[in-house]
């Protein structure tokens with residue numbers, strides 16, 4: 001019988017420490033099928049810093065989550081053991097070392113049988129997470145929700161940044177290049193070449209305009225066809241949401257998805273072979289009234305629910 005969250009009808013949800021959704025710590029339960037883990041790292045950013053405070057803000061906003069998910073008809077914390085694995089403490093002064101630390105910590109979680117839902121942190125952290133996941137599953141399908149391509153080559157000569165993780169991941173053979181999708185892309189680019197190079201790497205794009213004009217159901221159909229039955233990793237940059245829905249982020253772009261659209265697309269992935277996910281780029285210093293961290297906590301709850309549905313109870 002899994003150990004669930006603190007009972008909010010007995011201990012007020014605003015009392016006590018903020019683990020994700022008030023779940024037990026992984027160290028308290030020993031083993032979990034799904035682990036929520038924080039990566040407070042933002043040394044890879046090209047504009048506003050502050051995503052290092054993302055994990056704490058998302059946990060704080062997650063106090064109000066409840067145990068039953070009606071849209072997916074699942075009580076994820078009853079179905080399987082879900083736990084908070086704490087934060088991966090990585091070097092804020094050395095990106096290369098931080099990447100190694102994140103890879104090792106994620107590998108340890110996977111070796112212990114837990115599927116990770118990672119709370120970032122800037123998007124740099126997707127690279128070590130994909131290294132760890134692909135070591136277990138082989139090259140994975142990727143569903144990448146973001147305003148940005150994040151397939152650029154270098155910034156100021158640096159190869160490991162929040163704008164480059166998915167180019168590195170393709171170069172390293174971590175991804176199944178038949179099954180790569182960006183969703184929510186918008187905003188000015190450096191040039192048309194960005195799109196050509198992205199296509200050459202194997203990505204298909206559903207822009208924010210496509211979501212508006214084609215609608216959520218068609219988007220889900222396209223994505224599911226592309227993913228098929230491959231092992232799937234989902235990486236969600238919170239800036240895929242419009243700044244009205246997620247102001248607390250480092251590189252905001254106008255014209256994004258609503259949180260309702262994003263949650264609906266995620267729910268459309270039920271039945272896919274999800275093996276891990278992240279929600280990154282929450283920078284609380286630019287947030288207002290916890291708008292961004294509330295959205296991120298609900299997104300993480302949906303990801304946890306999708307993972308729980310994949311496990312036999």
Ligand SMILES: N=C(N)NCCCC(=O)O
Pocket residue numbers: 046047123148150162163237239250251281
């Ligand atoms: N991954 C995020 N959030 N942003 C990438 C933006 C890269 C740029 O400054 O052009």
Ligand SMILES: [Zn+2]
Pocket residue numbers: 146147148237239240251281
């Ligand atoms: Zn982005």
Ligand SMILES: [Zn+2]
Pocket residue numbers: 123146148150162237281
């Ligand atoms: Zn990104």
